[in-house]
Amino acid sequence: MKVLIVEDEDLAAAKLTKMLEKYDSSIRILGNLTSVKDTVQWLRQNAAPDLIMMDIRIDDGVCFEIFQEVEVTSPVIFTTAYDQYAIKAFQVHSIDYLLKPFSYEKLEKSLEKLKKINQNPPTASPTVKVEELLQALQRNEPSYKSRFLVKAGTKIRSVKTEDIAYIYTDRKLNILVTNTGDRYPLDQSLDELSQVLDPDIFFRANRQLVLHIDAVSTIHPYFKGRVKLDLDPPLDAEIIISSEKTPDFKAWLDK
Template structure:
């Protein structure tokens, strides 16, 4: 079986690939795409895969935008950190869905469901009602986390979101950094954190970094329409916002 993965979180993609290989070592991973634009281009240029594993919110938007731009004839299993209100809207339009974080057993059930469908008849083409799905995602007023419980040695601390400067990935470890430059490991992926943090206050700068608006101390023009950031407290890495994300980033800062 040839599988296309659409997932912008490195750790989540790596975990999914291991699960798929555990299910069937003969599974071929065609590609791991992270953005709507790249996925549309890939689907236009390549034969339809046997299955698409697709996260809902990816680098440059919501995955349903893909279906507005290109015909998708492959069966789709959605993976999502959204709660049940969103899942109810699209579960009838796909082979299955998996609510993050999901176990190997849940993925196995979805793949067995696909296998049964394939033995009975050719898998149905997804009939995605994009407008309905996008509307459903906007219907419920979201609630965002106000604090995180973190481990501090042998103790547990409660960190308010207003005290978070940024959250970043360092060598496969997700770290919460406070305004005082204290660092604490988090179990959640950046993709999952992006769903529970208020987007008016936090911005997904890239695949490794989520920023609090007050952590941005300076912005510098960079090559090809990009911008470079200085953060407080400083981060020992070059922070570049891509040319695609720069307009959204500036609009976020200028609210």
Template structure:
């Protein structure tokens, strides 16, 4: 089975690959793709895979923009942090969905469901391929209109042998580094957290936190300097300083400017 993974978080992608190989060592991972634009380009220029594992929130927007530009005729399994109540519609428009963090037993069930849906001896192509634009808009509207009960107000983190609470207003940013997701406070302390960035962004107030790229979520007060960069992108200087370049893509630049100017 040839699998395409569309996921903007390296740690989440690595976990999916590990679980797929646990299911079947003969599975071929064709590519790991982090963005809508890259996915559209790949799908237009390559043979369809047997299966796509697809994250909802990608580096440059919602994955549904892919379906608006390319007719996807192969099975799709969504991977998402949204709960079952919010995702009932996905059962109508895909093979299945997996809640993050993805568990092996659930992945196995989804793969078996895919096999049961496909005629024996045929390639992995559905008789009623693709997702209509009305269906896409229905799902997107559902996501945008869904208000969480509450946003997370604090995170419990480990500091040596102790556990302490960090209030969200004291957080400067979250970032991925050396296969760890780190919470960095405004006074410069770093603590590992067990959540992926995709899970974190669902817990945080979008008026205060912005998902800059696949490695970084920032607090609105942490953007110390903003500089124009090549090809419509922006370069950020954070406080406290992050020892790596922080670039906002041209696709996200308008959203970022609107977020800052709220």
């Protein structure tokens, strides 16, 4: 079976690849795409894969935009951190999904479901009603996390989201940094965190960083339409916003 992965979180993509290979060592991963643009281009230039594992939120938008740009004939299993309202929309249209974070056993059930469908194909292929899915998502206001439980040595404490300065990845570990500079490890991936944090307050700067709007202390013009950031508290790394994301970043700051 040939599988295409659409996932902008490297750790999540690597974990998914291992799960797929555990299910069937003969599975061939055709690639891991991280954006709507790249996925559309790939689907236009390549034969349809046997399966697409597709995250909902990717680098440059919502994956449903892919279906508006190109005809997708492959079966799709969505991976999502959305609440039940989105999941119900998928169920209505017989689209399978995995709610992040998911176990190997849940992935196995989805793949077994796909196997049964392939053994007994329907007389007509179901169509993905993208507009209805988007409307179902937009009709419901998502609820965002207000606090996180974190480990502080041998203790557990609660950190309010308003006290978070940013969350970054350092050597495959995600670290929450508070306004006062305290640091705590988190188990969730940045992709999962991006789904549960209010986008009016938090911005996915790049694959390694999600930042609070109040953590941006200084913005410097950078090469080729990019910007460079100083954060408070400081982060010992160069923070560059890509030229593609800079307009969204400035719009976010200017709300």
